[in-house]
Amino acid sequence: MSGAASPDRWADEHDIDLGAVEAPEEAPEAAPAPPRRRMRFPNAAMAFGAVILALAAGVVTIVKWSPIGELNAEAVVTGFLEAAQQGDIEGALAFTDQPHATGDFLVPDALDTRWSVVEVGQVSYSKSPRPGRITTQVYAEIEAFDGTRIGFRYLVGIEDGAAVIENALATSEAYPAFDHLDVNGVTAKVDEAMGITNLMLLPGVYEFYPDLPSTMELETEGAVLALGNRFVLLGEDRSDEWLPIPWPTVSAEGEALIDTALGEYLDACVAAPDTAGCPLGFPADEARTVAAAPGAAWEITSYPKVDAQWWGYELLQGFVLVTTEPGEARIAAVVTEDGESRETVVSCPIWADGLFADLDFAGGAAITRADGTTIERCNSLVEVE
Numbered sequence: 055m056s057g058a059a060s061p062d063r064w065a066d067e068h069d070i071d072l073g074a075v076e077a078p079e080e081a082p083e084a085a086p087a088p089p090r091r092r093m094r095f096p097n098a099a100m101a102f103g104a105v106i107l108a109l110a111a112g113v114v115t116i117v118k119w120s121p122i123g124e125l126n127a128e129a130v131v132t133g134f135l136e137a138a139q140q141g142d143i144e145g146a147l148a149f150t151d152q153p154h155a156t157g158d159f160l161v162p163d164a165l166d167t168r169w170s171v172v173e174v175g176q177v178s179y180s181k182s183p184r185p186g187r188i189t190t191q192v193y194a195e196i197e198a199f200d201g202t203r204i205g206f207r208y209l210v211g212i213e214d215g216a217a218v219i220e221n222a223l224a225t226s227e228a229y230p231a232f233d234h235l236d237v238n239g240v241t242a243k244v245d246e247a248m249g250i251t252n253l254m255l256l257p258g259v260y261e262f263y264p265d266l267p268s269t270m271e272l273e274t275e276g277a278v279l280a281l282g283n284r285f286v287l288l289g290e291d292r293s294d295e296w297l298p299i300p301w302p303t304v305s306a307e308g309e310a311l312i313d314t315a316l317g318e319y320l321d322a323c324v325a326a327p328d329t330a331g332c333p334l335g336f337p338a339d340e341a342r343t344v345a346a347a348p349g350a351a352w353e354i355t356s357y358p359k360v361d362a363q364w365w366g367y368e369l370l371q372g373f374v375l376v377t378t379e380p381g382e383a384r385i386a387a388v389v390t391e392d393g394e395s396r397e398t399v400v401s402c403p404i405w406a407d408g409l410f411a412d413l414d415f416a417g418g419a420a421i422t423r424a425d426g427t428t429i430e431r432c433n434s435l436v437e438v439e
Contacts, residue, residue, distance in 0.1 A: 127190040127210040128176050130217045134208075135171045135194060138256045146256055150222040151211070157254040158235075158242035166238050166259040168199035169279065177207070187213040189220075198259050198279045204293050206282035224283035225252050226297045231364060235299075236263045253297075255280045259288070262299055267417045269308035272300040304362045304373060304413070311419040312411045316375070317357050319421040320404065324352045324383075331423035333404050334383055335431040342391040344400065344435060350386035352402075357381045360406045372412035372422065377405045384438065399439040402432035 130149050137145035141162050147153045158164075172195045179190040190212065195205040209221045228235060228251050235242050235251055237260050244251045261277040275287045278298060286293035304312065323332035334352050336344040358381035362373035381404035388397050408429045412420045423429065 127179070127192050127212070127217060128174050130210055130219060131192040131194055131208050132171070132174045134219055134222060135174070135196065135257060138165070138258060139167055139169060139171065141165045141167055143256065147223075149219055151218045151220050152223050155223055155254065159237050159240055159253055159255055159260075161240060164238050164240040164260075165256065166261065169196050169257070169259050171195075172197045172203065173205075182213075184213075187211065194281065196257055196279070196281055198288055200288050202279050202286060202288045202290065204279045204281045204284055204286045206284050208282065221282060223254050223256075225254050226283070226285075227251075228253055228297055228299050230299060231302050232263075236265065237261070239264055257281045263302075265415070266302070267413070267415055269305055269311055269413050269417055269419065270302045271305045273303050274298070274300045276300050301364050303364065304411075308413055308419070309362065311413070311417075312360070312362050312373070312375075312421075313357070315411065315419040315421050316360065316406060316409070319409070320354055320357060320381075324354060327352055331409070331429050333406075333429050333431050334402065336387070336400075337432050337435055339435075342389055344387050344389050347386040347388050347397055352383045352385045354404070355382045355384055358404050358406045362411050372410040375406040375409045375411055375421075377407050380405050389437070398437045401436045401438045403434060405430045 134146050134149035137143075137149070143160055143162065143165070147155055147160075174192060174194050176190055176192045179188055181188055188211075190210045192208045192210055193205060194208060195203055197203045208219050210217055211220045230244050230251065233244050233246060235244060235253070237253070237255075242251060242253070257280060259277060259279055263272065263276060266272065266276075275289055277288045278285045279288060281293075283295050284293040285295075285297050287298055320333075323329060323334050326332070327334040358377050359379040360375045360377055363376055365374050383402045383404055384399055385402075386397065387400045388395055389400075408423060410422050412422050414420075
């Protein structure tokens with residue numbers, strides 16, 4: 055049927071019978087069939103055809119993944135990430151559509167390079183309605199030093215002989231707990247009227263308030279991994295477009311400092327009880343009048359116990375003091391009732407609600423009262439003697 059080809063020679067030929075049909079077994083009166091022509095194809099020709107097919111397949115691949123020759127979207131994203139990881143801000147921005155971007159944290163000191171590029175791969179491309187423009191999506195994934203990972207799809211625009219990342223930098227709103235935002239040791243002031251700040255970050259690891267004093271702690275992990283407009287707390291699995299700046303809590307050391315500061319604040323109120331923000335005084339009563347006895351002064355017999363809480367809507371005020379157990383103050387007083395006066399000792403509960411504890415970054419604490427805040431003053435005076 056077909057001749058055997060020699061394995062030793064490229065020029066040997068395959069004999070391919072393209073039309074052989076078996077004749078009937080018994081046909082004695084029929085003339086013998088003439089020999090059929092056999093077409094011969096050299097091995098070299100077949101190999102050349104295979105090469106042509108392979109090249110054609112290669113053309114399809116090039117069209118799919120590299121629409122414009124040397125303008126490789128994956129290479130652009132890889133270059134951007136590698137420059138950011140090396141702390142080369144100018145080099146990283148050169149791969150974006152914002153090569154001259156500036157920001158409080160687009161500085162070398164704000165970069166933590168303890169992360170690596172894990173994966174970069176183009177996942178799609180499409181032609182734009184604008185002639186000569188093509189957009190591609192390139193998926194990238196990076197990993198922090200602790201194993202936390204985050205992924206993001208970069209949009210690379212290819213046009214006019216240039217390929218740039220068009221969503222490399224996103225501006226995020228941050229709601230810091232203090233009058234400043236500290237990222238990797240770089241500080242930026244917060245607009246106190248708005249209570250927010252906007253920031254732009256390159257890919258990387260960012261730690262908030264790394265120099266927080268020992269009087270405070272962060273309620274969650276204080277570092278995030280950022281990529282594009284996505285953020286994830288170190289040690290977590292899920293990322294979000296919301297920048298998770300941690301909020302502070304008071305440490306055991308801070309609680310002791312607040313108790314001391316509150317005691318000093320109330321002791322000052324004993325010396326000047328009519329000072330705004332002091333809880334010592336006599337309540338108004340239509341049935342009787344109460345006044346301090348001649349030469350008498352308030353005496354605090356117990357100080358209130360408080361919790362210091364951070365409330366988001368009290369931004370920049372400090373820690374709100376919430377009374378968990380009121381204290382007590384006593385004073386010798388003259389009570390006049392039904393035209394008759396008597397001298398007695400009265401007791402007044404002390405509440406700290408309405409006061410704030412301002413813990414500073416030097417490790418100190420001060421008790422303050424926000425403007426317009428009303429402090430409760432002895433609303434339940436009781437005679438004890």
